[in-house]
Amino acid sequence: MKAANAVIVVLLSLVALRASALPLGNGYDLSLELTAINDYRSKGISQTLGDPAAQAGATLSTPFGLYAGVWGSSVDFGEGTQTRFEQDFYAGWYVPLSDDLSFDLGYIKYVYPKDSLFNQTATYGRLKFHGLELTAAYSDDLLGNQSNLYSYVAYELPLNEKTHLNLRYGLMDYKDDIIQSSSGKGRSRYDEWEVRLYRDYAGLTWSAGLVGTDLSRTECQSLTGYDDLCSANVLIGVSKSF
Numbered sequence: 001m002k003a004a005n006a007v008i009v010v011l012l013s014l015v016a017l018r019a020s021a022l023p024l025g026n027g028y029d030l031s032l033e034l035t036a037i038n039d040y041r042s043k044g045i046s047q048t049l050g051d052p053a054a055q056a057g058a059t060l061s062t063p064f065g066l067y068a069g070v071w072g073s074s075v076d077f078g079e080g081t082q083t084r085f086e087q088d089f090y091a092g093w094y095v096p097l098s099d100d101l102s103f104d105l106g107y108i109k110y111v112y113p114k115d116s117l118f119n120q121t122a123t124y125g126r127l128k129f130h131g132l133e134l135t136a137a138y139s140d141d142l143l144g145n146q147s148n149l150y151s152y153v154a155y156e157l158p159l160n161e162k163t164h165l166n167l168r169y170g171l172m173d174y175k176d177d178i179i180q181s182s183s184g185k186g187r188s189r190y191d192e193w194e195v196r197l198y199r200d201y202a203g204l205t206w207s208a209g210l211v212g213t214d215l216s217r218t219e220c221q222s223l224t225g226y227d228d229l230c231s232a233n234v235l236i237g238v239s240k241s242f
Contacts, residue, residue, distance in 0.1 A: 027063025032056075037207075037237035040073055043150055043172050044192025044213035045220075046229040047075045047086070057088075065094045067106075075112070078225060083115035092124075102128045108137075122150075131156040147175045152192075162200040166209075169193050179215070180222035190215050196235065207237045 024030055033056065039046055040053035047053070059069035068091040075086045092106020104126040112118040124137035136151040152170030159165060170192045177186030196209025212232030215223065220230035 029061045031059045031061070032242040033058075033239055035237060035239040037235060039233055039235060040075065041194075041211045041233070041235065043170060044190075044194070044211060044230065045215075045224060046233070047073070047077070049076045049078055049226065050229065050233065051076060061094070065096070067092055067094060077115070077118070080225075081115050081118075083112040083118065085113055087111040087113070100130050104128070131158070145175075146178065149173045164198050166194070166196045166198065168195075178223065179219050181216060182218040187219075190219070194235075203240070205239045205241065207235070207239070209235045211235055 035055040036052065037055070038052050039050050040048045040055070053074045055071070055073040057069060057071035059067055061067040069089075071088040071090070073086045074084060076084060088108055088110055090106055090108040092104055095103045095105075097103060105124070106126075107121065107123050109121045110119060120139050120141050122137045122139040124135060126133065126135040128134075133154040133156070134151075135154070136149065138147070138149050140147040150170065150172050152168055154166060154168040157165045157167070171189060172192065173189040175188070177188045179187045179190060181187070190213055192211070192213040194209060194211040196207050196211075198205055198207045200206075210232055213220075213230045215230040217227035217231070221227040224230070
């Protein structure tokens with residue numbers, strides 16, 4: 001796994017350095033991002049069985065605050081699943097209320113080719129004030145019948161002009177008690193968290209941090225089919241933005 005991680009990081013870094021942004025003008029902007037990371041975590045849980053992932057995204061923003069974009073990542077949900085790719089399509093409206101306060105409302109569709117069971121949509125709202133961020137996303141079709149609400153609070157702390165620290169605490173709440181413990185007791189929600197340090201160097205953004213959940217190994221098994229995808233893990237990544 002370490003060798004594969006190194007290969008992905010090097011290749012993606014070279015691609016990022018050779019890529020170029022597309023200037024649009026008239027208040028329209030196209031932003032691009034390429035990322036390599038040793039473990040793709042979503043809501044605290046690994047989406048790649050703990051293996052590395054390559055990711056890419058593009059967002060088109062307008063002078064009216066409206067935006068739309070696409071984002072993709074390699075995934076692996078294990079035996080019995082065919083999909084190896086996640087495609088996210090999103091659109092929203094960004095409203096700057098003042099120099100320090102902004103609001104963002106949007107819609108996102110998650111698509112997994114060859115495994116439509118995992119497809120879902122979500123509506124989200126995000127409020128930002130200085131470095132503080134409050135976000136909530138509601139989905140009504142996870143696994144066909146599990147509505148859920150994911151919410152988190154995050155804070156970005158600048159350490160200097162090239163380094164900043166991100167802190168996040170989130171709560172995932174399903175409609176039913178689908179999380180089962182070793183005693184047979186079920187629950188519908190779990191907590192997740194992340195601490196990550198970002199550093200700009202050599203034209204790239206490097207990151208290192210720790211992510212995890214409060215799910216036990218048995219609870220993780222009941223939710224994902226594996227018992228080792230929800231515990232704390234070190235994240236190492238590199239990205240290039242335009």
